[in-house]
Amino acid sequence: MKQFLSVHDVPDLPGLVQEALWLKQNPYADENLGRHKTLGLLFFNASLRTRLSTQKAAENLGMKVMVMNVTTDSWGLEFEDGAIMNGNKAEHVKEAAAVVGQYCDIIGVRSFPSLTDREKDYQEQVIKQFVKYAGVPILSLESATRHPLQSFTDLITIEETKTVARPKVVLTWAPHVKALPQAVPNSFAEWMNAADVDFVITHPEGYALAPEFSGNARVTHNQREAFEGADFIYAKNWSSYETYGQIINSDPAWMITQEKMGLTNQAKFMHCLPVRRNLVVEDAVLDSANSIVIQEAGNRVWAAQAVLKRMLQA
Numbered sequence: 666m667k668q669f670l671s672v673h674d675v676p677d678l679p680g681l682v683q684e685a686l687w688l689k690q691n692p693y694a695d696e697n698l699g700r701h702k703t704l705g706l707l708f709f710n711a712s713l714r715t716r717l718s719t720q721k722a723a724e725n726l727g728m729k730v731m732v733m734n735v736t737t738d739s740w741g742l743e744f745e746d747g748a749i750m751n752g753n754k755a756e757h758v759k760e761a762a763a764v765v766g767q768y769c770d771i772i773g774v775r776s777f778p779s780l781t782d783r784e785k786d787y788q789e790q791v792i793k794q795f796v797k798y799a800g801v802p803i804l805s806l807e808s809a810t811r812h813p814l815q816s817f818t819d820l821i822t823i824e825e826t827k828t829v830a831r832p833k834v835v836l837t838w839a840p841h842v843k844a845l846p847q848a849v850p851n852s853f854a855e856w857m858n859a860a861d862v863d864f865v866i867t868h869p870e871g872y873a874l875a876p877e878f879s880g881n882a883r884v885t886h887n888q889r890e891a892f893e894g895a896d897f898i899y900a901k902n903w904s905s906y907e908t909y910g911q912i913i914n915s916d917p918a919w920m921i922t923q924e925k926m927g928l929t930n931q932a933k934f935m936h937c938l939p940v941r942r943n944l945v946v947e948d949a950v951l952d953s954a955n956s957i958v959i960q961e962a963g964n965r966v967w968a969a970q971a972v973l974k975r976m977l978q979a
């Protein structure tokens with residue numbers, strides 16, 4: 666793989682899933698593959714899981730890792746072509762990406778959307794500028810519209826915990842106090858549509874995902890109906906795509922409760938984390954035996970390791 670920005674960069678999805686599950690059993694099998702190779706991780710936004718799991722994955726492959734919180738530790742970056750740089754941005758991405766490319770063999774980038782300019786966010790300007798100017802392969806650590814390492818993790822977690830061959834997987838919107846990106850649900854939908862699962866999305870009116878991501882998934886505004894017979898409940902808040910970046914519903918009735926989990930086929934509860942307790946999901950669900958959020962976060966290592974392995978072999 667020459668880059669990892671979306672599921673479209675994966676030539677054989679079942680093969681990559683098996684690779685990640687194999688690496689979970691054999692974490693040090695490729696400990697010399699990344700010898701003398703350096704991974705740079707650039708964060709424009711906060712992270713706990715992505716930062717630590719990707720670093721651990723790279724170290725399991727023998728890579729050296731450099732991590733930078735770009736917004737606080739480096740120069741303000743300009744992304745507009747032809748900009749007259751007389752404001753507070755000291756460096757253009759043309760130089761910055763190319764320079765980091767001199768030090769690193771692979772560069773990971775996390776950059777959230779503005780949530781103010783839909784067209785610009787969905788053009789993925791930031792990560793695409795890194796692809797254009799870095800001169801080395803780029804790994805998405807969550808971009809404006811996608812979080813492929815998370816979605817890949819979610820798929821391997823479903824694969825290792827499913828009890829039926831073709832599980833019913835439900836992506837459900839849940840309330841939140843902040844306007845959050847659509848990256849996680851977009852990406853989850855894109856990966857589930859590419860996998861062999863029965864995929865359903867449920868959200869309040871006005872929260873439809875961009876059609877390029879929801880694809881042919883079944884969509885319902887009736888959360889209880891969606892939960893019936895589900896094998897996996899994947900909860901996530903997102904801000905509206907239609908009324909771009911806005912919170913247009915905060916109805917607590919959409920919170921995930923034990924009572925609603927009772928409608929399912931003893932579904933496993935999933936969330937990418939961080940999650941706000943008793944707002945998105947009640948304590949009783951997160952603390953139940955059916956919650957697999959910690960296992961899911963643990964699997965971030967194996968997803969990242971499988972992807973980095975393929976990128977090193979490219």
Ligand SMILES: NCCC[C@H](NC(=O)CCC(=O)O)C(=O)O
Nearest residue numbers: 807843845846848849937938939
């Ligand atoms: N990387 C996983 C999710 C990151 C981000 N969540 C957040 O910003 C939560 C922030 C808060 O709860 O204050 C999101 O939804 O895309």
Ligand SMILES: NC(=O)OP(=O)(O)O
Nearest residue numbers: 712713714715937938
């Ligand atoms: N799920 C996830 O990406 O977590 P972080 O934002 O903490 O990296």
